[in-house]
Amino acid sequence: xxxxxxxxxxxxxxxxxxxxxxxxxxxxxxxxxxxxxxxxxxxxxxxxxxxxxxxxxxxxxxxxxxxxxxxxxxxxxxxxxxxxxxxxxxxxxxxxxxxxxxxxxxxxxxxxxxxxxxxxxxxxxxxxxxxxxxxxxxxxxxxxx
Numbered sequence: 001x002x003x004x005x006x007x008x009x010x011x012x013x014x015x016x017x018x019x020x021x022x023x024x025x026x027x028x029x030x031x032x033x034x035x036x037x038x039x040x041x042x043x044x045x046x047x048x049x050x051x052x053x054x055x056x057x058x059x060x061x062x063x064x065x066x067x068x069x070x071x072x073x074x075x076x077x078x079x080x081x082x083x084x085x086x087x088x089x090x091x092x093x094x095x096x097x098x099x100x101x102x103x104x105x106x107x108x109x110x111x112x113x114x115x116x117x118x119x120x121x122x123x124x125x126x127x128x129x130x131x132x133x134x135x136x137x138x139x140x141x142x143x144x145x
């Protein structure tokens with residue numbers, strides 16, 4: 001585990017200690033086999049998600065809803081540590097650029113684009129293993145105090 005990911009896990013542990021009744025990472029985080037790749041404290045997070053059979057649409061590529069869920073699985077944890085409080089998604093917009101087939105890994109990189117006292121604006125890009133852009137997304141989060 002890299003030092004940056006160790007910092008991320010420590011910050012997430014602190015969030016859980018502060019809000020013990022909150023499920024900081026949803027069940028789908030584990031189900032999607034999310035792996036944290038890189039973290040910049042309170043400002044950026046990169047995760048990797050393997051494209052599995054269960055995530056395919058009838059065309060045998062990753063369904064758009066799972067691509068959006070991958071973004072949400074990055075936006076959510078980043079928003080929590082960035083705001084130092086639980087956050088809820090106000091809206092999220094995802095633009096699909098090209099398909100990604102089974103066996104590939106979707107790498108999602110998100111960052112805090114703007115931080116206010118009660119809201120965060122986050123942006124992100126998803127790429128395949130060759131670095132080709134798969135999708136972009138943005139989200140607005142409300143900080144719960």
